[in-house]
Structures are given as C-alpha cells and as structure tokens.
Amino acid sequence: MAVDGPWLTIIGIGEDGADGLxxxxxxxxxxxxxxTGAPRQLALLPPLKAEHLAWPAPFDDGVAPLLARRGEPVVLLASGDPFWFGAGASITRHLAPGEWIAHPAPSTFSIAAARLGWALQHVACHGLHAAPMARLRQDLAPGQRAILLMRDGKAVxxxxxYLEESGFGASSLHVMEALGGPRERIRAVRAEGFELDDIAHPVAVGIEMAGDGAVMPRASGMADSWFEHDGQITKRPVRALTLSALAPRPGEILWDIGAGSGSVGIEWLLSHPSTQAVxxxxxxxxxxxxxxxxxxxxADRLCxxxxxxxxxxxxxxRPDAIFIGGGLSEGLLDAILRLPGGRTRLVANAVTLESEALLAQFHARMGxxxxxxxxxxxxxxxxxRGWKAAYPLVQWSVTL
Structure with missing residues (x-):
C-alpha cells in the first residue's frame, strides 16, 4: 500500500507511553x-497490527533499511522531542520535503526543568549520549546550572x-530516571563522593555548579596556561587581536596553518557551537x-x-577565514591565492624581518x-622593576 503524502511519521514518545500521545x-x-524504534520504546506501545522493527545500533545502521521502505506507512519512535538532541534531524536530512511529518512530545529537558523548577532559558542543555564530558567544560562556573542527557548509569x-577532577566536586547532581513515566525517580547527591550504583535508563542529570575550579573565559584571548605547548603558541594578547581580525561568525570554517598548540583554532570553535576549524x-x-x-x-570537533x-x-x-601562524612564505601566500573559493578573511602574523618584509610587499600589492x-x-x-620588550609583531589582515 503506497502512501499519498508523508510516508514517514516521527512520533516523540515519553515514558508514559501511548497515554501521552x-x-x-x-x-x-x-x-x-x-x-520502528528502540526496543524500550516499542515496549511502551499497546498491541498494534503493524510490524515492529527494533532500530539497530549504531544508529546509522538503521537509516538505509528505513529508506528502503519509502512509500509505505512507517512510524519512527523517538524520545520526547525528536528535534532536540534526538533522532529527527538525523533522519529528515535524507528525505525530501513532504515525505515526513512529526508529532513531538515534551522534551526531557522540559520535564526536568519542570521537576526542578528551573528557568530553562537560563540552563545549559547538552546531549552527552555519545559526546565527551569536556563538551561541558565551557559552561562550568559556580552558580550556573545544566541539564544533561546521559547514556547510562556509568556515564553519570x-x-x-569529571566534575571533581575539574574542581567542581561540590556541585549538586539531580539524578533523574525515567522522567514522565511510572518508574520516575529523582535523587539529589553531591558530585564529590558520588556512590549511586542503581541508576536506571533513561537518565538525565541536573547540575547546580559549585566549587573553586578554573572557569573558562568567554572573551577571546584565554590565558596561555589553558593550553599545553612547547613555546610554539600565539600568546594571549596577540591571540586576542588575531581572533578579533579573524572575526568568527556562526557556521564559518577556519584554517589554522602552522597550528602549534592549536590555541587559535580552539578559541575559534569556542566562539560558537556551529563553527568549524581545520x-x-x-x-x-x-x-x-x-x-x-x-x-x-x-573543542573535540577540531579537525x-x-x-x-x-x-x-x-x-x-578556501574557507571563510585563514590564519597563518607558522610557516609563512611567499609560496604559501601564492598557493592560498590560487585556491578556488569565495570571500576569505586572511590573517598572517610575522616576527622576523624577512616575514615582515613579505607582508609589507603583499600589503602594498593587495591592500x-x-x-x-x-x-x-x-x-x-x-x-x-622595568619594562622588558617582546619581539615586535606585524599582522596583515585582508579579505581575499
């Protein structure tokens, strides 16, 4: 039986099963x-005439079999809101407009905030099912809150x-299991000395951050001590000026050539979650x-x-922006100019007289x-005490 109109229906389902649909x-x-859906989600449904297919792991292995059923009436189950750290966008990017329709349920974030009485717009939200804990690092600051979707009890x-190692062991953790269903349970503990050993899936954690750990600044030019390096690093004041000239914008891509410690590329990525860098x-x-x-x-997405x-x-x-921090030469600049691409912001730093002369030459030629x-x-x-001068640095910035 072919379907006239959307053949795929994406349904967000909570722990209360069909009662909440x-x-x-x-x-x-x-x-x-x-x-189709996770076995846990299929078990929440009442008896149906439809064939039940458990979605495989890893997730991507289920995409091709789903697309092979194109044109048949198919329902895909997803947790809560399928388009907030859910499966929705991972599927619809393979489909044309009009092939699918979605019926979201309240997200786990919304339910968690309602249970804790937190204003969700002021809470950092992360899906850490398959992401490293360090994705949380930029948000760690005393007095701040976060809600995290976790893979399982071990991840908690x-x-x-991780919080204890980062100096935030005094943080309060609200461990929330099976929110919205009959198995719902919420327990509050400290990160330091954590010892809950019976955490059920699915699980989310609310964090009220406390401690004396280092807080990452949000402005460009983090202290050099944040980066491991062998001396090959764009120092903090110069890095701040460099990033100001590079002017990162959402969705843009940076090349960091002669990366050294990676400090410029990393700070570019920290400026916005949609930026990319090589x-x-x-x-x-x-x-x-x-x-x-x-x-x-x-900034684990750095390539x-x-x-x-x-x-x-x-x-x-050529990407949106290029920084040359090492290996500056006439051959490199000429090679960049020959690459195809649109408008590119190029920033190059020089310390030696030879490199300064090269940048002066290209500035006279290109502005x-x-x-x-x-x-x-x-x-x-x-x-x-007295003033100790550093080597002067010349910076050329231009839009190609």
Whole structure:
C-alpha cells in the first residue's frame, strides 16, 4: 500500500507511553504498516497490527533499511522531542520535503526543568549520549546550572568524576530516571563522593555548579596556561587581536596553518557551537598536542591534519577565514591565492624581518590592514622593576 503524502511519521514518545500521545500520533500508529524504534520504546506501545522493527545500533545502521521502505506507512519512535538532541534531524536530512511529518512530545529537558523548577532559558542543555564530558567544560562556573542527557548509569559516575577532577566536586547532581513515566525517580547527591550504583535508563542529570575550579573565559584571548605547548603558541594578547581580525561568525570554517598548540583554532570553535576549524601542523608531536588541547577544552570537533603547507592545501576550497601562524612564505601566500573559493578573511602574523618584509610587499600589492604590535611586560632589574620588550609583531589582515 503506497502512501499519498508523508510516508514517514516521527512520533516523540515519553515514558508514559501511548497515554501521552496526541490523537494524530495515535492515528498514525493505527494505520502504520511498520513501527520502528528502540526496543524500550516499542515496549511502551499497546498491541498494534503493524510490524515492529527494533532500530539497530549504531544508529546509522538503521537509516538505509528505513529508506528502503519509502512509500509505505512507517512510524519512527523517538524520545520526547525528536528535534532536540534526538533522532529527527538525523533522519529528515535524507528525505525530501513532504515525505515526513512529526508529532513531538515534551522534551526531557522540559520535564526536568519542570521537576526542578528551573528557568530553562537560563540552563545549559547538552546531549552527552555519545559526546565527551569536556563538551561541558565551557559552561562550568559556580552558580550556573545544566541539564544533561546521559547514556547510562556509568556515564553519570563518569560525570561526577569529571566534575571533581575539574574542581567542581561540590556541585549538586539531580539524578533523574525515567522522567514522565511510572518508574520516575529523582535523587539529589553531591558530585564529590558520588556512590549511586542503581541508576536506571533513561537518565538525565541536573547540575547546580559549585566549587573553586578554573572557569573558562568567554572573551577571546584565554590565558596561555589553558593550553599545553612547547613555546610554539600565539600568546594571549596577540591571540586576542588575531581572533578579533579573524572575526568568527556562526557556521564559518577556519584554517589554522602552522597550528602549534592549536590555541587559535580552539578559541575559534569556542566562539560558537556551529563553527568549524581545520588545524594544519607539520610536526607530529605538536599535532598530537593540538588534539589533546582540543579534547580537554571541549573543542573535540577540531579537525587536525598533519602535513606541511602549501602541499597539504592542494585540491581544497578556501574557507571563510585563514590564519597563518607558522610557516609563512611567499609560496604559501601564492598557493592560498590560487585556491578556488569565495570571500576569505586572511590573517598572517610575522616576527622576523624577512616575514615582515613579505607582508609589507603583499600589503602594498593587495591592500588590507598592516598592524605593528609592540608589547612589554614588567620584569625585575636587580631589586627594582622595568619594562622588558617582546619581539615586535606585524599582522596583515585582508579579505581575499
């Protein structure tokens, strides 16, 4: 039986099962030929005529079999709101408009906030089913709150340990199991000394943050101490000016060429969750250090490419922004100019006289802004203090 109109109905289902479904969602279930979802979700349904198919793990393995049933009346079950850390967008990106319809239920975040009495617009919300704990790092600050969707009970233990290691062991954890259903249970404990060993799935955790751990700043130019490095790092004041010139915007992509510690690419990613970045680094030890820094600071989506520019840039499209922090040469600049692409903001920093002369030459040829940055910091002179100058730095920024 072919369907005239949407063949796929995505239904958000809560722990109260069919009792919480709308009349439209119930009608879709009654007319479905196939109902698919996690075994736990299928078990929440009343007897139906439709064939039940358990969605496989990993999740992507179920997409092709679903698409193979295109045109038949199919219902896909998802938890709560399918389009908030749910399966909805993972499926609809494979479909054309008009092929699907969705009936969301209240999200776990909404139910959790209602149970705790928290204003959801002021709460950080994360889906950590398959994401590292460090995704939470930028939000850790005393007095702040977060609601997290967790994979299982062990993940809650890992969360408590992560908070304690980060200096936020004094945080209160609200462990919320099977919200909205007959098995619902909420318990409040401290992260430090966490010992709940009977946590049932599905589980969410509300965090009231407390402790004396380091808080990541939101402005550009984090302290150098946040990054592991061997001295090859764009120092904090220069990094702040560099990121200001790069001007990250939502959805944009950065190339960080000669990444060193990865500090510029990482701060680019921390500016907005939709930004992307590729770090190019020729030294394998530094490339490994870039990956470590990115994972620890919650910027694990940083793509690290080992190789020397300009060779490693061949056959690529220019991104929205490019930073040259190491390996600056005429050959590299010419190679970037030859790459296809649209408007690209290019920022290059130079310390040596030869590199300064190169940037002055390209500035005269192409325009843009040429900035000379001179800094000095206080250092001891005997029993007194004086200014110790750093090497002056020249920065060229231009839109290609």
């Amino acid at each position: 709308s009349s439209a969602a119930r009608a879709a279930l009654d007319h479905a030929r196939i109902v 233990w890992d969360l408590a340990a 770090a190019f680094e020729a030294d394998p030890l530094r490339a490994a250090r870039v990956r470590t820094n990115a994972a620890r600071l919650g 690290v490419v080992e190789g020397r520019a300009p060779a490693v840039l061949e056959d690529r499209m 843009g802004e040429l900035l000379r940055i001179e800094m000095a910091s206080v250092a001891p002179i005997g029993r007194r």
